[in-house]
Amino acid sequence: MTNNKYVLSWIDEMAAMTQPDKIVWIDGSEAQAEALRAEACSTGEMIKLNQEILPNCYLHRTAINDVARVEGRTFICTPTKEEAGNINNWMAPDEMYAKLKALYTGSMKGRTMYVIPYSMGVVGSDFAKYGIELTDSIYVVLNMLIMTRVGTNVLEALGDSPDYIKGLHARADIDEENRYITHFPQDNTIMSVNSGYGGNVLLGKKCFALRIASYLGRKEGWMAEHMLILGVEYPNGDIKYVTAAFPSACGKTNLAMLIPPKMLQEKGYKVWCVGDDIAWLRVNKEDGKLYAVNPENGFFGVAPGTNDKSNPNALATTMRDTIFTNVVHDTKNNTVWWEGLNDNPPAPGNAIDWKGNPWDCTKYDKKDKSTCGAHPNSRFTALAQNCPCISSEFNSLKGVPVSAIVFGGRRAKTAPLVYQSTSWQNGAFVGSIMASETTAAAAGAVGVVRRDPMAMRPFVGYNMGDYWAHWLAMGTKIPNPPKIFHVNWFRTDDEGHFIWPGFGDNMRVLLWILDRCEGKVDADITPIGYVPKAEDINIEGLDITLDTIKELLTVDKESWLADVENIKEFYAQVGDAVPQTMYDELAALEARLKA
Ligand code: GTP
Ligand code: SPV
Ligand code: MN
Numbered sequence: 001m002t003n004n005k006y007v008l009s010w011i012d013e014m015a016a017m018t019q020p021d022k023i024v025w026i027d028g029s030e031a032q033a034e035a036l037r038a039e040a041c042s043t044g045e046m047i048k049l050n051q052e053i054l055p056n057c058y059l060h061r062t063a064i065n066d067v068a069r070v071e072g073r074t075f076i077c078t079p080t081k082e083e084a085g086n087i088n089n090w091m092a093p094d095e096m097y098a099k100l101k102a103l104y105t106g107s108m109k110g111r112t113m114y115v116i117p118y119s120m121g122v123v124g125s126d127f128a129k130y131g132i133e134l135t136d137s138i139y140v141v142l143n144m145l146i147m148t149r150v151g152t153n154v155l156e157a158l159g160d161s162p163d164y165i166k167g168l169h170a171r172a173d174i175d176e177e178n179r180y181i182t183h184f185p186q187d188n189t190i191m192s193v194n195s196g197y198g199g200n201v202l203l204g205k206k207c208f209a210l211r212i213a214s215y216l217g218r219k220e221g222w223m224a225e226h227m228l229i230l231g232v233e234y235p236n237g238d239i240k241y242v243t244a245a246f247p248s249a250c251g252k253t254n255l256a257m258l259i260p261p262k263m264l265q266e267k268g269y270k271v272w273c274v275g276d277d278i279a280w281l282r283v284n285k286e287d288g289k290l291y292a293v294n295p296e297n298g299f300f301g302v303a304p305g306t307n308d309k310s311n312p313n314a315l316a317t318t319m320r321d322t323i324f325t326n327v328v329h330d331t332k333n334n335t336v337w338w339e340g341l342n343d344n345p346p347a348p349g350n351a352i353d354w355k356g357n358p359w360d361c362t363k364y365d366k367k368d369k370s371t372c373g374a375h376p377n378s379r380f381t382a383l384a385q386n387c388p389c390i391s392s393e394f395n396s397l398k399g400v401p402v403s404a405i406v407f408g409g410r411r412a413k414t415a416p417l418v419y420q421s422t423s424w425q426n427g428a429f430v431g432s433i434m435a436s437e438t439t440a441a442a443a444g445a446v447g448v449v450r451r452d453p454m455a456m457r458p459f460v461g462y463n464m465g466d467y468w469a470h471w472l473a474m475g476t477k478i479p480n481p482p483k484i485f486h487v488n489w490f491r492t493d494d495e496g497h498f499i500w501p502g503f504g505d506n507m508r509v510l511l512w513i514l515d516r517c518e519g520k521v522d523a524d525i526t527p528i529g530y531v532p533k534a535e536d537i538n539i540e541g542l543d544i545t546l547d548t549i550k551e552l553l554t555v556d557k558e559s560w561l562a563d564v565e566n567i568k569e570f571y572a573q574v575g576d577a578v579p580q581t582m583y584d585e586l587a588a589l590e591a592r593l594k595a
Contacts, residue, residue, distance in 0.1 A: 001025045001027065001117070001152055001155055002117075002155040002158070003160070004155070004158060004159070004160055004161070005160070006161075006162040006164075007132060007155075007158070007164070010132075010166055011023070011115060011132075011134065014104075014113075014134055014168050015108075015113060017101065017104050017105055018104050018105070018106070018107050018108035018113060018134075018136070018168075018170055019105075019106045019107075019108055019109050020108035020109070020111055020112055020113035020136065021108075021109070021110055021111060021112060022112050022113070023112070023113045023114075023115060024112055024113070024114050024115070025114075025115045025117075026114055026115060026116045026117070026141055026144075026145070026150055026151075027151055027152050028145070028150045028151025028152060028153070029151075033142065033145055036138050036141055036142060037058065037142065039138060040058075040138040040139065040142070041058075045060065045138060045139060046058040046059065046060050046138075046139065046142075046323070047059040047060075047329065049324075049334055049335060049336065050333055050334040050335050053333065053335055054319060054320065054322070054335060054336070055319075055320045055321070056320055056321045056322075057318075057319075057320065057321070057322045057323070057324065057336075058142075058322075058323050058324070059323075059324045059325075059327065059329055059336060060139050060323060060324070060325050060326075061325070061326055061354060061355070061356055062196050062197050062325060062326060063174045063196065064355050065174065065176050066174050066176070066179075066195050066196055066197045066200075067197060067326060067354075067375050067377055067443075068197065068198075068199075068377045068440060068441055068442050068443045069181075069197075069198070069199040069200055069206065069248075069441065069442045069443070069458065070176075070179055070181065070195070070200060070442070070443050071442050071443070071444070071458050072089070072443070072444075073089075073179045073180055073181060074088075074089060074181040074182075074183075074458065075088070075089045075090065075091050075096060075180065075181070075182045075183065076088040076089070076090055076183050076185065076211070076461055076462065077090070077091050077092065077093045077096045077182055077183060077184045078090070078093070078184075078185060078186065078462070079092070079093065079186065082463065082576075082577075083462055083463060084462065084463060085460075085462065085463030085464050085465060085466070085574065085575065085577060086463075086464070086573055086574060086575045087457060087460070087463075087464040087573070087574060088460070088462075088463075088464075091182075093184055093186075093187070096180075096182055096184075099180070100180060100182065100191050100193060103170075103172060103178055103180070103193050103194065104168070104170055104172075104191075104193060107136070107170040107171075107172045107193070108136045108170060111136040112136065113134055113135070113136055114134070114135050114136070114137075114138070114140075114141045115132060115134055116132065116133040116134075116135065116140075116141060116144050116150055117130070117131075117132050117150065117151065117152070117154040117155045117158070118130070118131050118132070118133065118144055118148040118149060118150045118154055118204055119131075119148065119149040119150075119154045119157070120148060120149075120204055120208060120209050120213070120280075120295035120296070121149075121280065121293055121295045122149070122293075122395050122396075122397055123149055123153050123154055123157050124157055124397075125293075125397040125398075126282075126397065126398070127280055127282065127293045127295065127397075127399065128157070128295075129164075129165065129208075129213065129216070129295070130154055130157065130158050130163070130164040130165070131148075131164055131165035131166075131167055131203070131204055131208050132164055132165075132166060132167065133167040133168075133169060133203045133204065134167065134168050134169065135168075135169040135170070135201070136169070136170055136171055137169065137171050137196055137201065139196060139323075140169060140196070140201050140202065142323060143198075143202050143300075143323060143381050144202060144204060146297065146298040146321070146322075146323065146381050146382065146383055147202055147204060147205060147296055147297055147298045147300060147381060148204040148296065148297050148298075149297050163188075164188070165188050165189070165190065165203075165208050165212055166187075166188060166189045166190070167189075167190040167191075167192070167203035167204075167207065167208065168189075168190070168191045168192070169191075169192045169193070169201050169203060170192075170193050170194075171194070171195075171196050172193050172194045173194060174194055174195065174196060175194045176194070178193070178194050179193065179194040179195050179200070180192070180193050180194065181195070181200050181207065183207060183211050183212060183461055185211075185212055185215040185216075185461050185462065188212065190203045190207040190208060190211075190212065192207070197325075198300055198325070198379060199300075199441075202300065204296075205277075205278070205296070205300065206458070206459055209224060209278045209280070209295045209296065210224055210225075210226060210278060210456070210459035210460075210461070211459055211460070211461035212461055213280065213295075213461075214456070214459065214460050214461045214462065214467065215461035215462050217280075217470070218462065218466065218467070218470045221283075221474075221477065222280065222281060222282040222283075223279075223280070223281040223282075223470070223471075223474060224278070224279075224280050224281075225243070225245055225278070225279050225280075225281060225454065225455075225456065226245050226247075226252075226277065226278065226454070226455040226456050226459055227243040227244055227245045227252070227275075227277075227278065227279035227292075227405075227455075228243065228244050228246075228252040228253070228255055228256035228273075228275055228276050228277065228279070229241060229242075229243050229256070229273075229274035229275040229279050229292045229293075229294055229400065229402075230242055230244075230255065230256050230258070230271055230272065230273055230274060230391075231271065231272040231274060231391050231393070231400065232269070232270075232271055232507075232510055232511070232514060233268075233269065233270040233271070233272060234268070234269065235267050235268030235269065239272065240403045240404075240514050240517070241274070241292065241400040241401060241402050241403055242402070242403060242404045242405075242406060242510060242513065242514070243279050243281070243292055243402050243404075243405050243406070243482075244405070244406035244407070244408060244487075245405070245406070245407050245408070245431070245434075245454050245455040245456070246407075246408045246409060246436075246455055247409055247410070247434075247436040247439070247441075247452045247455045247457075248439055248441030248442060248455075248458075249302050249377070249439035249440060249441040250408065250409060250410050250436055250439065250455075250490075251408070251489060251502075252276050252277060253276040253277070253299060253301045253302065253311065253314060254310065254311050254314070254502075254503060255506055256273045256274075256275065256276040257271075257273050257276070257311055257313035257314050257317075257387065257389055258271045258503070258504055258506060258507055258510075259271070259312060259313065259389075259504050260504060260507040261504055261505055261507060261508070261541055261542075262541065263540055263541050264507060264511075269507070269511075270389075271389060271507065271510075272389055272390070272391035272392070272393075273313070273384075273387055273389050273390055273391055273394075274292070274293075274294050274391045274393055274394055274400055275292075275293075275294025275296060275384075276294075276299050276301065277294075277296065277299070277300070278294060278295055278296055279292045279293070279294060280292065280293050280294075280295050280399075281399075281402065282399070283474075283477055283478050283479075284398065284399075284401070287401070287480065288478065288479030288480045289401040289402065289478070289479075289480045289482075290401070290402045290478050290480075290481060290482055291398060291399035291400060291401055291402065292399050292400055292402050293396065293399040293400075294384075294394070296384070297383070297384055298381060298382055298383050298384050299314070299317065299380070299381070299382050299384060299387070300379055300380075300381050301314055301318075301379060301380050301382065302377065302378075302379060302441070303324065303327050303338040303341075303374060303378040303379055303380050304338045304339045304340050304372075304374055304376055304378060305339070305340040306318075306338070306340065306341065306380075307340055307341050307342060308342075309503075310340070310503050311503070313387055313388050313389045314380075314382075314387075316386075316387070316388050317380075317382045317383070317384075317386045317387040317388070318380045318382045319386075320386060321382065321383050321386060322380050322381060322382040322383075322386075323380070323381040324336045324378070324379075324380050324381075325378060325379045325380075325381070326354040326374060326375040326377070326378035326379070327354065327373075327374040327375075327378045327380075328345065328346065328351055328352065328353055328354065328359060328373035328374050329351070329352040330346035330350060330351060331346070331350050331351065331352060332346060332347075332350035333346075333350075337351070337373065337374070338373070338374035338378055339364075339372055339373065339374055339376075345361035345364075345373060346359075346361070347361070348360040348361065348362065351373060353372070353373045353374075354372070354373065354374055354375040354378060359373045361373060375440070376439075376440035376446075377439075377440040377441055402482045403482055403483070403514060403517045404482050404483050404484070404485055404513050404514065404516075404517050405427065405482045405483070405484045405485070406484075406485045406486070406487055406513065407430060407431050407434050407454065407455070407484070407485070407486045407487075408434075408486060408487040408488060408489070409434050409435055409436030409437075409452060409455070409488065409490075410436045410437040410439075410488075410490040411435065411436065411437070411449070411488050411490060411491065412437070412490065412491065412492045412496075413491065413492075413556070413559055414556070414559045414560065414563055415486065415488035415491070416488065416491075416528075416531060416552060416553045416554065416555055417487065417488060417489075417491065417500055417509060417532075417537075417549070417552040417553055418485060418486070418487045418488075418509050418512065418513065418531070418532060418553075419485065419486050419526070419528055419529045419530060419531045419555075420483060420484070420485050420486075420513075420516055420523065420529050420530040420531075421483075421484040421485065421486070421529050421530075422529055422530070424475035424478075424481045424484065425472060425475055425581060425585070426484075426529065426585060427483070427484025427485075428468065428471040428472050428475065428484070428582075429581075429582055429585035429586070429589075430484060430486050430529070431453060431454040431471065431484070432453045432454070432468050432471075432582055433451070433453070433563075433567050433570075433586075434451065434452050434453055434454060434455065434486075435449050435450065435451045435452060435563070435566075436449070436450070436452045436455075437449050437490075438450055442458065451566070451567070451570040453467075453468070454467075454471070463575075463577045464574045464577070465574050465575060465576065465577025465578040465579065466577050468577075468578065468579055468582055469577070469579045472579055472581055472582075482517075483513075483516060483517050485513050485516075486529075487506075487509060489502040489506060491552055499548060499551070499552055500552055501542065501543075501544070505542065508537055508538045508539070508542075509537065511538065512532050512536055512537055515536075516530070521536050522536070523536075526555045527555065527557065527560070527589065527592035527593045527595070528555055528560065528589065528592075531553050531555065532553060534546050534549040534550045534553060537549050557593050560589075560593050561590070561593050561594070564586065564589065564590050564593065567586060568586070571583065571586065
């Protein structure tokens with residue numbers, strides 16, 4: 001399929017090491033994809049679902065020990081430890097290559113190696129970057145066909161160039177003790193072994209489009225961020241674009257596909273989804289604004305909690321051409337189910353849980369995750385083009401102009417519903433002090449507050465302090481920068497219930513944010529930044545009082561001062577590379593809180 005000598009010699013080398021029985025090139029054709037689906041069903045790797053209800057949909061279950069990203073086993077392998085920084089795991093490249101070689105050698109014996117040429121971004125566009133993933137998993141091939149742009153046209157666009165990202169994935173024994181997700185930024189190389197799950201193995205996603213791309217972005221003067229991109233359409237037809245960075249499983253997919261509250265719909269407001277997980281951002285030379293593209297081609301979204309009220313657009317997107325991973329199999333209807341889909345789980349006898357065992361929904365206890373039918377991090381892989389609210393700019397070559405950048409996390413207390421930073425520099429600081437309760441998207445404890453700067457803690461491919469410096473430097477390169485905000489949909493009352501209704505009603509906050517960008521609404525200045533006047537958040541049609549909004553907007557100095565102490569510890573942990581500007585911002589925040 002190609003004469004590119006860099007590609008061919010690398011594949012020869014990887015094949016000599018992994019020793020597959022055969023090598024199959026993925027050409028992006030439907031005929032080849034269909035044959036692979038049939039093969040995966042014949043071996044039990046996938047289950048073909050009811051084709052009348054869920055056309056071209058399949059179910060897959062991963063190994064029980066392999067259900068989320070593994071941050072503890074994810075490495076940035078730069079020549080020096082300083083380049084990777086203290087927040088990443090680091091190993092010297094030679095040492096890691098040697099360790100991996102032992103794990104990969106002969107790992108594809110008796111198996112097929114698939115060669116997947118793919119593009120992140122529209123093939124041929126200024127934003128696009130190319131990759132080749134070698135894998136011995138049909139599940140990975142079929143997911144990559146949805147999540148990225150795959151095919152011979154990628155090889156044509158690459159031509160004779162060595163400028164592509166090499167990715168090698170082998171399932172090996174799915175052995176947790178020998179699972180490694182490794183990145184060699186200087187070698188444009190990603191190597192993943194002993195996993196078969198999502199972010200660990202779909203190498204175009206977190207490994208390339210965030211970790212390697214953030215490294216390239218710093219070198220080349222652009223940004224790769226863990227951000228959704230959406231367009232708010234006004235009744236007069238104007239569309240304003242917003243990007244938002246929330247940590248894993250904190251609401252990006254939901255916000256990106258938001259359906260406005262009825263009274264706003266009636267006035268003519270709409271929201272269009274450009275992306276739900278990753279944004280690549282570049283300065284446009286013509287108008288000096290920051291432009292965003294979504295480099296992906298599909299959604300790898302959280303299934304639990306997705307329903308026709310919380311996110312009808314996501315649900316509709318999954319009704320065809322979708323791969324479901326680790327959800328409940330309804331064997332009577334040959335369909336799928338997950339917690340929060342509806343109140344009609346399949347009856348005992350007709351239900352197989354994510355582990356492949358019979359599941360009794362009557363034993364389900366909300367407080368005991370081990371009784372779940374679907375894994376809390378179960379996911380759907382669905383085509384962006386099947387989303388009812390996909391933006392007409394989804395395939396745009398130049399991207400969309402960004403008016404506002406929004407940071408956010410899960411904070412039961414402390415962070416108000418929304419606030420605005422006072423400048424790009426202060427906004428970058430707000431990003432650097434983000435914190436959120438951990439979720440099931442990564443292995444480890446759930447619900448523990450940890451600092452997650454820019455929602456990128458697990459995804460920066462170099463030193464976190466240098467990444468902050470890059471954010472600050474970008475501010476000086478954007479003549480018309482977006483305004484930067486912070487939101488929190490997750491404040492709880494004394495009983496632990498969410499106070500803010502969230503989901504579609506988040507539109508009310510988006511409108512305040514965009515009004516601020518246009519200078520159309522006033523705000524109160526507080527020690528942390530600009531906070532709305534409560535009456536400027538539209539609560540028409542909501543079962544909420546102005547006092548509740550006031551409560552959601554309070555800035556409690558004591559809890560913020562406690563946070564400042566925690567931030568100091570975190571900055572110390574990030575280490576020497578933290579820019580002095582961030583320390584200055586932190587000192588100024590502390591002084592304002594104490595004033
Ligand atoms: P990744 O794909 O892991 O990067 O996550 P994501 O940020 O796209 O997360 P997603 O939108 O799938 O949100 C996951 C969880 O957040 C689900 O449990 C949702 O129900 C919940 N969620 C999303 N939006 C809101 C909201 O506005 N309020 C509340 N209370 N929960 C929300
Ligand atoms: C996340 O964890 O932020 C995801 C899912 O978007 S994964 O692709 O597994 O990283
Ligand atoms: Mn994500």
